[in-house]
Amino acid sequence: MNFIDNSRKLRGFEKHVRVEKVSRRSILKGLGVTGGFVLAAPVMSRQAFAYETGAGKMPHGVVVDPRVFVSVAPDGIVTIVGHRAEMGTGVRTSLPLIVAEEMEADWTRVKVQQAHGDEVKYGNQDTDGSRSTRHYLVPMRQIGASARTMLEQAAAKRWGVPATEVKAVNHEIVHSASGRKLGFGELAADAAKESVPSIEGLKLKDPKDFRYLGKGQIGIVDLHDITTGKAVYGADVRLPGMKYAVIARPPVTGGKLVSFDPDAALKVPGVEKVMQVRGWPWPSKFQPLGGVAVIARNTGAAIKGRDALKLVWDDGPNGKYDSVAYRKELEEASRKPGLVLRKEGDADAALKSADKVIVGEYYIPHLAHVAMEPPVAVADVKGDKAEIWAPVQSPGGTREDVAKTLDIPEQNVTVNVTLLGGGFGRKSKCDFALEAALLSKELGAPVKVQWTREDDIHNGFLHTVSVERIEAGLDKSGKVIAWRHRSVAPSIASTFAAGTVHQAPFEIGMGLVDMPFEIANISCENPEAAAHTRIGWFRSVSNIPRAFAVQSMVGEIAQATGRDQKETLLALIGSPRIVKPEVKDLWNYGEPQDSYPIDTARLRKVVELVAEKGEWGRQVPKGHGLGIAAHRSFVSYIATIVEVAVDDKGKLTVPRVDTAIDCGTYVNPERIASQIEGAAIMGLSLAKYGEITFKDGKVQQKNFDDFQLVRIDEAPAVTNVHIVPPGPDTPPSGVGEPGVPPFAPALINAIFAATGKRIRSLPIGKQLEA
Amino acid sequence: MIKVKINGQEQSWDGDPDLPLLWFLRDEAGLTGTKYGCGQALCGACTVIVDKEAVRACITSVNDVAGREVTTIEGLHTNGDHPVQKAWRQLNVPQCGFCQAGQIMQAAALLMDNPKPSHDQIREAMSGNICRCGCYQRIENAVHLASTGV
Numbered sequence: 001m002n003f004i005d006n007s008r009k010l011r012g013f014e015k016h017v018r019v020e021k022v023s024r025r026s027i028l029k030g031l032g033v034t035g036g037f038v039l040a041a042p043v044m045s046r047q048a049f050a051y052e053t054g055a056g057k058m059p060h061g062v063v064v065d066p067r068v069f070v071s072v073a074p075d076g077i078v079t080i081v082g083h084r085a086e087m088g089t090g091v092r093t094s095l096p097l098i099v100a101e102e103m104e105a106d107w108t109r110v111k112v113q114q115a116h117g118d119e120v121k122y123g124n125q126d127t128d129g130s131r132s133t134r135h136y137l138v139p140m141r142q143i144g145a146s147a148r149t150m151l152e153q154a155a156a157k158r159w160g161v162p163a164t165e166v167k168a169v170n171h172e173i174v175h176s177a178s179g180r181k182l183g184f185g186e187l188a189a190d191a192a193k194e195s196v197p198s199i200e201g202l203k204l205k206d207p208k209d210f211r212y213l214g215k216g217q218i219g220i221v222d223l224h225d226i227t228t229g230k231a232v233y234g235a236d237v238r239l240p241g242m243k244y245a246v247i248a249r250p251p252v253t254g255g256k257l258v259s260f261d262p263d264a265a266l267k268v269p270g271v272e273k274v275m276q277v278r279g280w281p282w283p284s285k286f287q288p289l290g291g292v293a294v295i296a297r298n299t300g301a302a303i304k305g306r307d308a309l310k311l312v313w314d315d316g317p318n319g320k321y322d323s324v325a326y327r328k329e330l331e332e333a334s335r336k337p338g339l340v341l342r343k344e345g346d347a348d349a350a351l352k353s354a355d356k357v358i359v360g361e362y363y364i365p366h367l368a369h370v371a372m373e374p375p376v377a378v379a380d381v382k383g384d385k386a387e388i389w390a391p392v393q394s395p396g397g398t399r400e401d402v403a404k405t406l407d408i409p410e411q412n413v414t415v416n417v418t419l420l421g422g423g424f425g426r427k428s429k430c431d432f433a434l435e436a437a438l439l440s441k442e443l444g445a446p447v448k449v450q451w452t453r454e455d456d457i458h459n460g461f462l463h464t465v466s467v468e469r470i471e472a473g474l475d476k477s478g479k480v481i482a483w484r485h486r487s488v489a490p491s492i493a494s495t496f497a498a499g500t501v502h503q504a505p506f507e508i509g510m511g512l513v514d515m516p517f518e519i520a521n522i523s524c525e526n527p528e529a530a531a532h533t534r535i536g537w538f539r540s541v542s543n544i545p546r547a548f549a550v551q552s553m554v555g556e557i558a559q560a561t562g563r564d565q566k567e568t569l570l571a572l573i574g575s576p577r578i579v580k581p582e583v584k585d586l587w588n589y590g591e592p593q594d595s596y597p598i599d600t601a602r603l604r605k606v607v608e609l610v611a612e613k614g615e616w617g618r619q620v621p622k623g624h625g626l627g628i629a630a631h632r633s634f635v636s637y638i639a640t641i642v643e644v645a646v647d648d649k650g651k652l653t654v655p656r657v658d659t660a661i662d663c664g665t666y667v668n669p670e671r672i673a674s675q676i677e678g679a680a681i682m683g684l685s686l687a688k689y690g691e692i693t694f695k696d697g698k699v700q701q702k703n704f705d706d707f708q709l710v711r712i713d714e715a716p717a718v719t720n721v722h723i724v725p726p727g728p729d730t731p732p733s734g735v736g737e738p739g740v741p742p743f744a745p746a747l748i749n750a751i752f753a754a755t756g757k758r759i760r761s762l763p764i765g766k767q768l769e770a
Numbered sequence: 771m772i773k774v775k776i777n778g779q780e781q782s783w784d785g786d787p788d789l790p791l792l793w794f795l796r797d798e799a800g801l802t803g804t805k806y807g808c809g810q811a812l813c814g815a816c817t818v819i820v821d822k823e824a825v826r827a828c829i830t831s832v833n834d835v836a837g838r839e840v841t842t843i844e845g846l847h848t849n850g851d852h853p854v855q856k857a858w859r860q861l862n863v864p865q866c867g868f869c870q871a872g873q874i875m876q877a878a879a880l881l882m883d884n885p886k887p888s889h890d891q892i893r894e895a896m897s898g899n900i901c902r903c904g905c906y907q908r909i910e911n912a913v914h915l916a917s918t919g920v
Binding site for chain 2: 086087088089090219220222223224226227228229230231232233235236238244268269270297298299300301303304370371372373374419420421422423424450452453670674675677678679680681682703704705709710711712713715716718719
């Protein structure tokens with residue numbers, strides 16, 4: 001498989017992505033604060049910590065430069081740039097908070113400024129892969145420490161004392177020997193004249209002096225605006241003279257417009273124009289699918305106009321895609337040998353000689369992201385310049401793609417990043433911004449392209465569909481001696497390269513080849529699967545089917561041997577050790593294995609912690625059951641216990657959830673809790689209802705009535721989150737995604753405990769009613 | 771010409787009387803706090819209060835609210851200090867925040883009707899509002915907090 005041509009598009013395919021050194025323009029502008037803090041020389045990122053991360057290998061790497069991220073105004077207001085996209089994880093608060101901590105800035109006198117898309121200036125901005133804290137904890141500390149040092153040097157010069165005698169304390173520089181103090185604002189102009197200290201010489205704060213980090217007492221910066229309706233999401237951008245557009249897109253991926261009749265649409269009050277939108281051939285990467293746009297004075301009129309369009313489509317090569325037939329194909333493929341990705345011992349022989357073989361064939365369907373804010377973007381293209389306002393997870397990638405799509409220089413494109421009304425991976429693809437850019441160029445006016453919920457569900461980049469087949473061979477004592485896992489699923493790479501039939505390293509690296517169990521004979525295989533729709537990253541990605549299969553199989557082994565689920569799980573994880581799977585190019589979430597090994601001691605620990613705090617083994621009422629699951633993803637370790645209650649009609653409720661997470665050194669435990677609470681809801685949604693199906697190439701669901709999500713009346717009564725305190729210098733790891741994968745298997749194991757029914761196919765739907 | 775009072779201000783509309791109130795608010799009146807989530811009254815992101823009742827603005831036409839009083843998130847409280855808004859901030863409810871205006875309006879309408887709802891009543895009243903981030907536990911607790919005094 002060759003990704004070279006697509007390398008810049010495949011964000012997340014680090015292995016194939018151009019590795020760039022930090023390179024910035026020679027002249028970097030400050031933040032435009034008059035009389036403010038404009039620092040002198042650029043600083044290269046270097047690691048001053050005990051561990052390295054994969055941050056430097058991301059496109060455009062890391063920029064550690066206080067001039068780019070920090071400014072101090074004469075009135076003392078410190079402005080810190082948030083360069084990642086805020087979609088609900090709290091990153092727009094957390095990263096600037098790290099800078100403020102190290103700088104000794106008082107958070108009440110800090111303003112956060114959202115960066116536009118400019119990776120040359122800010123470094124990588126792809127807000128995905130649960131990477132922000134893990135890649136930026138150190139750089140943000142270094143940026144804050146640089147700014148603090150410069151303020152200290154300026155004060156020391158003013159007072160004529162050695163810099164070692166002064167210290168930054170809560171927005172002031174203090175000379176304790178003389179009792180003199182100067183505020184940050186009073187020193188801003190002088191500090192700007194100081195040279196930027198070398199990273200090696202920076203003195204970072206002792207964590208015991210942290211005021212903010214690890215405390216969880218700072219609310220998100222947008223909290224007031226969100227609760228008063230003032231927060232600006234992509235959908236909320238309004239420009240003078242702006243037109244409103246909705247687009248009718250091909251109902252089948254790879255389909256094309258044959259003809260259209262705009263007459264009825266043009267008669268709808270408020271509709272101004274109907275026009276064709278350029279589409280790209282399948283596989284179309286992040287480029288628009290094409291179709292017909294209705295332009296109107298408001299969105300309501302545009303939608304009504306679109307309803308009146310007469311459209312004829314050619315469905316193209318995927319017009320027969322049918323989920324029932326495709327599932328059979330996947331199942332059949334899973335029953336035959338596939339490309340062997342990991343081989344340790346001889347699983348075939350061991351399965352033959354095993355006393356007992358347990359086979360589980362697990363099915364996990366396509367899922368749609370359905371962020372509450374459907375895709376939306378505003379574009380204003382004038383001549384060879386384009387300005388975009390959009391809720392994008394990939395501000396830098398969006399800028400590149402807009403430039404390429406309009407064939408204008410990248411520096412002529414400004415991407416303003418609004419708040420995201422949810423992302424979950426959908427907004428890593430900027431097709432909606434490209435549509436707006438194309439329409440604005442043609443109309444010569446600013447345009448907002450609004451996707452309806454139906455558009456979002458019909459024309460998304462879906463989570464893959466997979467069959468995960470696991471065969472576990474047990475010896476007479478019940479010990480697992482053989483493990484064969486075949487994963488069959490269309491790959492995200494198929495959205496970029498025609499003919500893709502195998503999963504990419506970053507997909508097989510999510511719970512297939514990095515499986516941590518201590519088993520003598522292991523075979524991990526990937527039989528072929530071709531895609532018939534656009535596949536994309538969905539929160540937690542391939543970890544969802546993998547954790548579901550592997551942790552369900554743990555439950556099945558416990559069931560077959562009559563042993564406790566948790567003890568079975570711990571026995572499989574085995575001794576505390578560093579697992580080094582025999583795999584070519586272990587992806588490891590793009591992280592070096594030295595800093596981020598597969599550490600079974602940490603996996604055991606979250607199991608034990610959740611068992612203790614979640615009162616594993618407690619007596620539960622009749623009809624209730626407890627289930628457990630653990631999984632390593634995004635280099636974090638997580639374990640979940642679900643208590644389920646199933647009534648005599650098969651209706652399930654979830655009285656209690658406990659999750660333990662070890663995400664290393666962390667910034668804001670309060671936001672970790674919110675992510676894990678939310679992950680339980682997302683996990684419950686996908687387990688109970690989550691399924692996108694195709695017939696005749698078309699998605700059969702359309703809105704929240706037939707693609708249902710869990711509502712508050714079905715939510716777990718309580719979700720408790722237990723965070724493992726980090727050891728010294730434990731590298732930070734992912735939080736946004738790891739919470740989702742263990743939920744469904746813990747629930748399914750709980751359902752077995754409650755009912756004796758083993759569910760191997762998601763969603764649960766009506767399976768408990770039978 | 772349709773006249774409607776929005777957040778205490780008289781507004782008029784002489785376009786399509788069937789235009790959903792949602793798009794009138796957002797695109798014509800510039801009140802973007804009310805969100806589009808589904809267009810079919812399935813998610814509650816567009817919840818506003820008409821007179822004293824929570825309604826979904828996406829399936830309510832401008833004509834439907836002629837001569838009536840519409841309150842949006844922008845008009846819920848002058849300083850944003852309605853007990854529900856304060857409770858939301860105290861418990862750090864939002865993640866992405868997109869559905870929260872609808873959630874808050876629904877909760878405010880509930881408390882007008884039932885100042886001391888039980889947890890079951892809160893769950894029932896809020897079940898039309900979807901939060902994809904999954905803030906439900908905090909939403910439930912925040913409505914309860916708002917009802918017991920912030």
